Amino acid sequence: MDVITVTDLAKTYRTPFRRRRVDALKGVSFSVARGEVFGFLGPNGAGKTTTIRCLMGLCGITGGKAEILGAPVPSRAARQRMGFLPEQPYFYDYLTVSELLDLGGRLAGMTAADRRARADQLIVRVGLDHARGLALKKFSKGMLQRAGLALALINDPELVVLDEPMSxxxxxxxxxxxxxxxxxxxxxxxxxxxxxxxxxxxxxxDRVAICVGGKIRDIGRPRDLVDATTTETEVRLALADDIDAEVVAALAARGARSRRTAGELLLTVAGGVDVDAVLAAAHAAGGKVIAVTPRHETLEDLFLRRVADQAGAREVLR
Amino acid sequence: MTASLFRIWAIALNTFREAARIKVLYAIVVVVVAVNLLAIALGEMSVSQHSRVARDFGIAGISLFGSLTAIFVGIVLLYGEIQKRTIYSIISKPLARWEFVVGKYLGMVLVLTALVGAFAIAMTAVLAYQGVAVSGAVAKALVLAWFEVLTVAAIAVFFSSFSSPFLSGTFALALWAIGRVTPDLRAAIASSESTWIKWVAKGALVIVPDLHVFSISGGDVDGQHVSVNGGFVDWGYVAAAAAHGALWIAALLVLACAIFRKRDFV
Structure with missing residues (x-):
């Protein structure tokens, strides 16, 4: 069963004075299965936080629909079984972490005994035991983030939604x-x-979705999304100090890029080029192979490509 | 229903705790105590009018400073949640938005009741210093002032459910000022020859809570002059005025909840 189901979610804002239309989400669809860790990626302004705010009931939905644990969004039933950590969380700074968790537990309908027991357990778990009696205004950013995580987990939720938790x-x-x-x-x-x-x-x-320009561009397991073929190979060679400069130049010419450092040559060989031939040439020149590292496309490469596609599309529209 | 009340009470207690950290409120209590002390000084200057001055100053101080405080806390405590983004962690809990608004208002009621109580204690102390017991008229005037303060707080909550603190403060202050002069509006309707003045005055009487019903000392009620220092209204009038205030509070909170329900927190 899917824990989150989002279908054609749309969100349109109007700017305050000129009432200009801003389409923050343009038909976002994805689902998250039970027990998954699901990553939601996108550049600034892509619609990640808007999607999360819509799911949390902080923003109204303009189009489409969403369900959390089988309950429609927004609804109290949906929020009953989940926890949420907002981006850069702000709390009542006069409270201690115990008092904050007690408030969260009260709002989640927990009994006093359950609230106390769960808060004690979570405070230790997030490493704030030493700061129990301290007002939140004296917390560092990292401590606040941990207090926010504890608050998100106070009701032992089935689903935890975290907006930029490592920020x-x-x-x-x-x-x-x-x-x-x-x-x-x-x-x-x-x-x-x-x-x-x-x-x-x-x-x-387990799975990720890449959101760009208010739309989902890619969704799936990270290894399925990226191209597994080798894009380039890095060859690191140790060379004698008195090696002929022409030999070095000949070796460097075999790479798409090269960098000479003290006693070493770093060659970046393009995908499709015979790496064995490069290594043989290096041996013949008296070089010693230190490392051969094949490079594949990473999630970051894919992410940057999607962002570049979007930027390119904007340029064309201009 | 019990669970709902439990959540509302959690928000109310937290609001009270939040307000207790606002230093301005303590400054206001100091000002009201100072006003009462001024009443002693002015009473000394008047011949055999000590207690009259103390009562008039005390009740007027509660009404004026209580109402201004109500506008202040009504705006700060609701809008502050949005501005400081503390609302994100709260609204994402299984809490209906109307429960949040009602909880905030209830917390303000606790704060304002504590403040009006402190003002009343200061006035009672001044009267006791002058050897005057608190009369039934003073008790009734205090209850009326308390309801005026709670109604003004509801006005401020209503405006801050959709507008900025500056606009909310301006609108709430305007409504409070207009609400205090409803007899003048009625007089304008009766005596003015201008049609548009009549219409504006009639419109104001419909959309603005009649706050004059809470501050009647020195004025007329049903053709009779009433004063906290002499013949005053009975408890039946106080109950009717309280019901009038409660109805306005309910209406304003229903509107605030309806607006807040639709609001995007971005």
């Missing part, structure tokens, strides 16, 4: 969020998150 975090904070997402997935929960950090998305997600 602004240091590498340790990012790792903690990644671990938390994986823990939720291991517990059988569904995680839907948007991110700009493509390496995180690639390593965490």
């Amino acid at each position: 602004g975090l240091d590498p340790i904070g990012r790792k903690e969020v990644r671990d938390l997402i994986l823990e939720e997935r291991d517990a059988g929960k569904t995680v839907f998150f948007s991110s700009h950090i493509l390496s995180d998305v690639e390593s965490l997600c």
Whole structure:
């Protein structure tokens, strides 16, 4: 069963004074299966946050429809079984993290005993045990993000929606969020998150959708979306200090690009070129092979191509 | 229904806690205490009119500062949620938007009741200093002032459900000012020869809550002069005025909830 189903979702805004029409979403469709970690990608202004806000009931839907856990969006039933972390979350800064979680638990209809037990467990889990008595206004950005994650999880939701959860975090904070997402997935929960950090998305997600210009451009498993054929191969060679410059030039000419550093030559050989022949030539010149690294298209390459396509289309329209 | 009340109460308590951090409110309490102390000073200057001055200043202070505070908290506490984006984490919980608006208003009621209570204690202390007991008339005037403050808060909540703090403040202040002069509007309808003045005055009487019913001391009610220092209205009048205020509060909150329900948080 799908946990999120979005069909032809459209959202149109009107600018405040001139009432100019802005089509933020132009028929977005996708579904998220139970137990999946689903990544939602797109450049700034692509419609990621608008989609999430529509799903959370923060924005009205102009066209199409969406369902969460079988309940129509927006509805209280849909929000009852999910948790949400907004982008750059803001909380009541006079509350402590325990009080914030107590408020979230109250709104989710939890009993006092359940609220206390769950809050205690989550505070430890997100690493805020040392800051229990501290007002949120004294929290760092990373601590606030962790408090927000705890708030999203207070009602032990079946679905967790995270809008840019790694945004602004240091590498340790990012790792903690990644671990938390994986823990939720291991517990059988569904995680839907948007991110700009493509390496995180690639390593965490079962499936991804790329949203550009208010439309979904690609959807599927990361490895299915990218081209698996080798696009180029990096060959790193160690060369003798007294090697003839002409030999080096001949070797460099075999690569599409080359870079000479102290005692080394880095060759980037285009896909389709015989790498073995390059290596043989290097041996013949007295060079030593340090590394041969084939390169494939990454999610980032695909993402950048989609963004470039969109920018190109805009240029043509102009 | 119980679950709904539980959620509303959670928002109300949080709103009260939020308001307790607003330093301006404490400054207002200090100003009202100062007004009451001024009443003592002015009372000393008048011959055998000590308690009259204290009562008039006290009730007027509660009405004026209470209403201004109601406009302030009505705007700050609702619009602040949108401006600071704290609303994203709250509205995404299983909470209906009307529950949020009603919870915010209920929290404001708690804050304003505490403030009016503090003002009333200050006035009672001044009267006690002058050896005057709190009369039934003063108690009735306090209840009326309290309902005026709660009605003004509902006006502010209504405007801040769709407009900016500046516009909300301007509109709420305008309605409060017009609502206080409803006898003058009626007089204008009766005496003015201009048709458009009559229509404007009639329109204002329909769309603006009649706040004059809460501040009647020194004026006439049903042709009788009433004063907190002498013959005042009975409890039946107070109940009718409270019902009038409650109806306006309900109507304004229903409108605010309907507008808030449609609002996009972007």
